[in-house]
Structure formats: structure tokens, C-alpha cells
Amino acid sequence: MTPGYHDDKAAILARLRRIEGQVRGLQRMVDEDVYCIDVLTQVSAASKALQSVAVELLDDHLRHCVAHAVESGDAGESDRIITEASRAIERLVKS
Amino acid sequence: MTPGYHDDKAAILARLRRIEGQVRGLQRMVDEDVYCIDVLTQVSAASKALQSVAVELLDDHLRHCVAHAVESGDAGESDRIITEASRAIERLVKS
Amino acid sequence: MTPGYHDDKAAILARLRRIEGQVRGLQRMVDEDVYCIDVLTQVSAASKALQSVAVELLDDHLRHCVAHAVESGDAGESDRIITEASRAIERLVKS
């Protein structure tokens, strides 16, 4: 099965690599005793970048997986996939 | 100058390495076309882990840097450092 | 046009009334000089309750408005409504 983010795969991987770089940068900062507030600013930036990836993944998921389930006309499957999406949104909003 | 997290440095570095591993795991998941919702669950987990690091850094910052500024008796410096801490908290709450 | 939350209207109104009560309770606490941390705990509770309402509204929106747009077979409308939902999710995640 093709995931919803299939067409955005390269862009999402590029974003995740950038976030990995931010987290490695954080380790360097802590290792070099950088001032707490500067480390915290970078944590906030990495956190925002992760949330943007999540919003992108959710958009793709609605646009493809949820839309296909609805188009299939299978009410049970459509219901199940929307409940699953709502729970993912909830975890995200509360994280 | 010693940063507030000095005594927790090893633990914070260990957490950040674990988060780096989570972000690398995310790349592997996307690369292997793992289902959107499973990727999103892992994004939420990495996001929570980053926020826990931030809360730890803030705790250390209050306990050391803010406390020392207050103890110094320099009202201007104490004021400046608390304003700075509040802005870091704000960025974190809004990220 | 019927909004997606039509069938849950009474429950959502009840939750909003409870949140209004929490916000009024906050005013009473501040008015009576209640300790900062206790006020903050109640702010977090009201904030969580508001986010739960948002998650409920989004679930209803996906289940009805988005699903109907997809079922209509109008690709342009379906695209528009999913973009709109994603932006609402983004505002929520960042608020």
C-alpha cells in the first residue's frame, strides 16, 4: 500500500534530515556549555520543525488515505480511518 | 560561565542522542513507506521527548542561573534574566 | 448548510458552558488572591478542555463536511476543503 505522503517523500525526508541536524546541533551546544536560553531557543525551533512535518503528514493522509476510504463507499472502513486520524490529531495537539 | 544544566549534562546528552535516534528512525520509516499514522505516532513521541528536555533545561536554568542572579542582589540583572526566562517559556508554550 | 457538529451540538454546548464556568472560576480565584500555582493549574485545565472541544469539532468536520466534499466527486471542492482543514489543524497544533 502506498502511504499518503508518497509524492512528498523527498521533501519530508529532507525536512527530517534537517531536524536530525538540529538535534545534533543541540548535542554540540550542550557539550560546549552554551548558555541555557540559547539551547532552549534551538529546542523550540526543532520542536516547531517537527510539528510542521506532522501537519504535512496529516494533510497528505487526509488528501489520500482518508479520501480513498471515503470514495470506496465502505462506511465501516471510512469511519475507522477517520477515528484513527482524529486520534493522531489529538496526540499531536497534546504533544 | 557554567550553564544551569552543568550537573545534568550527561543525562541531557543521553536524551538528545535518543531523540536523534528517533528522528533517524522517522527517516527510515518514511523511506520504507510506513503507514502515515504510524509515522505520526513516532513524530508525537519525538516531539514529547524534546519538550521534556526543554522542561529539564528550564528547571536547571531557574535553579541555577535565575537563582544566582536573584542572590546577587543586582535588581537590574535579576529583572533582565527573569524576562529572558519568561520569553523562553513563552516560545516553548507556543511551539 | 448543516455544520459537521450538528448531532453533537448539545454535548459541545455543555462542554463550552463548563469551560465558561472554569474561566469564571479563574476570575474568582484571581480576585481572591489565590496562590499563582493553583491559578495556573486551573488555566491548564481550561486549556485542555478547550483543546478537547477542538479535537471533537475536527472529528465531526472530517466525518461530515470533508467526507461529503469527497463523496461529491468534485475534486476542486474536495481539495479546497482538505486544505482548509489542514490549516485549522495547524492553527490548533501551534496554539
Added chain:
Amino acid sequence: MTPGYHDDKAAILARLRRIEGQVRGLQRMVDEDVYCIDVLTQVSAASKALQSVAVELLDDHLRHCVAHAVESGDAGESDRIITEASRAIERLVKS
């Protein structure tokens, strides 16, 4: 005991009254079947307003209650109040 927000009491009460108005506005919107996305936009606005109140309360708490505990020279009390503040920050970041 005077709470940390004592000097900002009028401003904080004014903000809370405005938030109460927003939550009442939300009830009116739901009652009048306003479109889901418009209700959600208003929920995000009320949520942001609540978080701003929290950031203000925390700033006042650091500036007064935490600073006084540190100045008192009682290490145990100072420690206790900073742990308490960190937990409030954590609840806020996770709400």
C-alpha cells in the same frame, strides 16, 4: 500572602473577562450552526489567549514568589518552590 500577580490583577482580570466573552461567543456560534472551521478558528484564539494569561502569571510568579524564596536564603524552601514552578511549566507545555 500576596500572590505574584498582585500588581497585574486588574489587567489579568480584564484578560480573563475577555476570554469568558470568547467562550460565550463560541456557544453562540455553535448554537447558530456556524461553519465548523470558523468555530475552530475562534477556539484557537481563545486557547492562545489563555496561554498568554498563563505566561503572564508565570512571569509574575518567577519575579515575586520564586525570587522571594531565593532571597530568603532558605535552600529547602527555594528548592521546593522551583520544583513546583517547573511542574506548572510542564503542565502548561503539555496542555
